[in-house]
Amino acid sequence: MGPRLEVVKGDITIETSDAIVNAANTSLLGGGGVDGAIHRAAGIELYEHCRTLGGCEVGDAKATPGFRLPATWVIHTVGPRWRDGRQGEPEFLASCYRRCLEVADEVGARSVSFPNISTGLYGYPVDEAARVAVATVRNANTDVELVRFVCFNDDNLRATDAALAASG
Numbered sequence: 414m415g416p417r418l419e420v421v422k423g424d425i426t427i428e429t430s431d432a433i434v435n436a437a438n439t440s441l442l443g444g445g446g447v448d449g450a451i452h453r454a455a456g457i458e459l460y461e462h463c464r465t466l467g468g469c470e471v472g473d474a475k476a477t478p479g480f481r482l483p484a485t486w487v488i489h490t491v492g493p494r495w496r497d498g499r500q501g502e503p504e505f506l507a508s509c510y511r512r513c514l515e516v517a518d519e520v521g522a523r524s525v526s527f528p529n530i531s532t533g534l535y536g537y538p539v540d541e542a543a544r545v546a547v548a549t550v551r552n553a554n555t556d557v558e559l560v561r562f563v564c565f566n567d568d569n570l571r572a573t574d575a576a577l578a579a580s581g
Contacts, residue, residue: 415551416514416525416560420577422570425563426454431522432486433479433563434513436530439468441475441489446533447565456481463489472508474516486520488513492531495538503545506531510549517557524559529569539568543576551580 425433425447435451438444441463443452452459458480466489469475474490490513493505509530517525527546531537550560562577564570 415553416555416557418547418550418577419559419561420564420570420573421561422564422567424450425526425528425565426450426482428526428561428563429483430524430526430559430561431484432476432488432517432520432525433482433484434474434525434527434530435487435489436528436533436535437469437489437491439470439491441466441469444534447528451482451487454482455479455487459487472505472512474509474512476516476520484526486517486522488516488520488522488525490530492535492537495531495536498541502531502537503541506537506542506545507549510546511553514550514553514555514557514560518555523557524561525557526561526563529562529564529573532569533565539572540575543569543572544579547573547576547580
């Protein structure tokens with residue numbers, strides 16, 4: 414049985430989960446959207462720590478301390494850029510969610526808050542992204558007890574609610 418799933422609209426930088434997920438770029442050194450917001454809220458220490466990690470591949474994940482964030486951990490993952498859905502995007506996106514939960518298990522996190530990975534600057538259609546996210550997390554073999562999908566806007570909230578309802 415997978416973790417309990419919740420959907421909320423909000424700001425991931427104020428989540429009190431054991432770990433929050435950063436939808437990062439491959440450098441892990443900050444950027445726009447949720448990535449920039451997390452880096453600003455965590456402080457320069459996050460940037461300095463990320464400089465030591467050597468980046469991150471699409472579909473993979475790496476953990477850092479949360480520094481000035483309420484969360485103990487930040488799990489950075491790099492989602493796929495949407496092209497046409499036939500370039501491995503669903504598999505890469507599912508890998509992001511799976512790897513984040515694996516990393517959460519490695520650091521002992523029992524609650525994890527996810528943003529809507531790849532639906533902002535990377536252009537992944539929100540409905541399709543939500544279906545991949547919910548299905549992947551629901552079927553995960555993890556010790557994480559609670560996964561909260563923290564939606565930045567109404568479109569992602571609606572899509573994630575719908576995907577959760579459809580998944581049973």
